[in-house]
Amino acid sequence: MSPDAKIRLDHVEKTYPGTKVPAVESLSLEVYEGEILVLVGPSGCGKSTTLRLINRMIEPTGGRIYLDDEDVTKVNADKLRRRIGYVIQQIGLFPHQTIAQNIATVPKMLGWDKAKVAERIDRLLTVVGLDPDTYRDRYPKELSGGQAQRVGVARALGADPEIMLMDEPFGAIDPITRDRLQNEFLSVQEDLRKTIVFVTHDIDEAIKMGDRIAILGDRSHIRQIDTPERILAFPVDDFVRDFIGEGSTLKGLHFETVDEHVTLEPYPTMHVGEDPTAAVARAREAGTDWVLLLDDQEHPTRWVPVSDLGGGSTVSSDSGSEVVAKVSLGATLFEALEQMLISEAAVSPVVREDGSFYGVVRLTHLNKAIRRARLEAREHYAQLEATS
Amino acid sequence: MNSILEWFGYVAERYDDILETTWEHAQLVLVVIGVATTVAVLLGVYVQRRPTLRAMSLSITGIFLTIPSLAFFAFFIPVFGIGNRPAIVAMILYALLPILRNTVTGLDAVPPAVVESAKGMGMGTMRQLFQIKLPLAWPIMMAGVRIASLITVGIAAIAVLVGGDGLGSYIQSGLTRLGLPNSEFSVWTGVVFTVLLGLVLDAMWATIQRFTTTKGQRI
Known part of the structure; x- marks a missing residue:
């Protein structure tokens, strides 16, 4: 158990009523402070369900969830969610509210005073690369897909939560804008150092965004969890190898620098x-x-x-x-x-x-670099096996 | 042409009385719409996500609307006596369906992603309802109120037959004296002012809708 685990899932289970097979089966997982952990896997593997168990949008049927070593499995779910930023693929901006009102949602619920909220709105718009004077009073329908996604991220950052959950946040955006938003988000994250759990079905996005990647199989079983470098250099089994797909060696070159x-x-x-x-x-x-x-x-x-x-x-x-x-x-x-x-x-x-x-x-x-990475990864796993 | 001018004369002579009767008529409608909106919206919010109750309440209010109004009005006389009250109760039951139907439809039309994100940010059930769902459903609900208002303005003319007020009195007195002087003018007065009242009220609802929705909701 790592001391800096910000989020810890301890044998978490979800079985939907009327089904025998659990959607998530005995999942234990730690997310470290300040990292982006990407949950990736084929559709239907339960990665979204797993994400939604963390802020209890779906109530677990077994196991415990800890934030900062505090057991939050039974605390008031609404209050818990106000501490956790949440971004979904369809964004779900409130169409009848201005961008400013959207971003103010959680700060207002937490009872921040007006001046502080206004200041926060302008700061967040700047952070996500939108000019506050231009966008503050606009309505969601006046935004492009990329702009709406930025506002979605700003809204999730509203009350400066330490944890963010992101469910395919860039999934519905055209490839060029997506690439730009990913890069911008990574540079924002460099400053903010939030603890982020990020769901995607796209292994390339996972490799790009993740400090660590958890590759999930059926019922949210973790098949491999590690840095993208190691997963690319040493997929532990055929499932992971198949999921990474062709060109994993080439992708691995992204993680080695010339110097x-x-x-x-x-x-x-x-x-x-x-x-x-x-x-x-x-x-x-x-x-x-x-x-x-x-x-x-x-x-x-x-x-x-x-x-x-x-x-x-x-x-x-x-x-x-x-x-x-x-x-x-x-x-x-x-x-x-x-x-x-x-x-x-x-x-x-x-x-x-x-x-x-x-x-x-x-x-x-x-x-040489590739072979060395593979060797290191293999040794790492051999060591893991030896110590377990 | 001549008779229209004569009708204008007829109206001018009784202008105060016509206005007062129209106002009585409007009051009936406003009371009915006020009560019906309250009941239908509460009911709609309650039954929207409950399939059985939803189907039942929509069928029952649908049946209300098909009962011939004269019989329906008279039906409440034993309970409420003669006067406005049996008429008001009957008209409230008539007005339920359009408002209920549109409340349910309007709530259905709230995008699931919007509700999901509201919930995900920590909005409780009541906050979701009052800050998100009802404001978004409001334009469609208002359309239901407007339909109910138009229906009620028309039906309220029958209230006079159970002893109620309203422009129906001009129609009734004209019809009972048909062939006698001014009888047709009296009928026309009732009809024309009922229609005008319907239009005025509808314009009023449209204005209220305009000022209770934001720019983000308008097409």
């Missing part, structure tokens, strides 16, 4: 105006047919083939091909792979923040 996980190797370079003989020798030694041409600020500019450098003449400014693809030190290996595929030399040059050349990422680096 952290890769030892960058030197690469034959030369400067404009330099005698190419030495550079050719360096290229031969490195076993490559390309030399990277740097300008006087050490910025990589062109890929020059060794064959253009014969005869001892200085290199002309238009030989070889322009460097169109480079990544920064903070980039992910996924981005590095993308640049590698574009680059003529099949490597991805890495530059420092000021744009100066640092090294290159090669396919072998990615290969």
